[in-house]
Amino acid sequence: MPIPSSLIPSRFLTLMAHLVIVIDIFWSRENNVLASLPPTHTSLQYQNRDTELIVALSVTLGMFLIELLGFFSGVSMFNSTQSLISVAAHCSACICLSFFVFEKWECWTYWYIFSFCSALPACIEIILMIGVFGLKKKPL
Template identity: 40%
Template sequence: MDQYRPVRSSPPSLVSLPRPSGRSKRGAWPGPEGAWPGPEGACPEARPGARLRARRVGAPMPPRGLLVPARFLALTAHLVLLVLLGGDTDPPVRASLPPDFSAEEYARAQRWLWGALGGALGLLGVEFVGFFSGVSMFRPGQSLFSLGAHVAAALGLALALLEDWDSGSFWLLFGLCSVPPAVTEALLLVSVLGCRRRAF
């Protein structure tokens, strides 16, 4: 009768079961040190100093909260000084003329000065449109460039009011401080509005 007795197989031992390894694929089991495995044995986010190194990438820029009001103040100061100079053009016109000038020469010099002031006002309007529409308000590069140019223009116009510069100096300020930021602003307007890209 013993030869017909069924043979019972012993249950598998828990010790013989395979334990999860720390080199398993992502999402299976955590590694031996408690970090989820990755391509190098640990998740990149879990490695010490990973976030610190990520924050150091790129050049440091001033905070946007300071650039926006500073640029607005520079644009406004430039606008106010242009209006003040436009209200009294006699000192710069006389400074650019010889002592014995005629009425025709005075009118020509005044038109020459009005051309510089009117061009600066027009380009300043382009920048105000780009600024208030949000196209360049939150672009640090354009804001820094415009801020520096208009601060220099405001300082130059203030010196022109105090020292009675001639009309040629206003054309120099127009070419150096009004044209370059207005050109970059116009290119931003075309790229954002024409190509329908995001402003920031």
């Protein structure tokens, strides 16, 4: 299988793996929330950290929606550059989020993972979608 055509399934699989890990973090977020709090914490502090993590995970799901719309509409499916960026970002996210879950990292570290591994490819996807749908240019 040539390299450009092998990027399509790789991109889809890494995107889905990242999505599965994010959904898993929704289910097991209590450990990460507790890791972000001091040993003696109030229920308000717990609620605030839990809400922060829920918001971060929800925004990540929105970024997935943007990327999947661009991918399935064909805007970036055959764009090798976007595919490489997406595969690298989502593969990195899978590794980092696995550590996030197993090592019980604090909630604020999720924002760094989000910005480099979810927001970056989604922003590039938005730029490509604006170029194709807004400016009526052919996808590369």
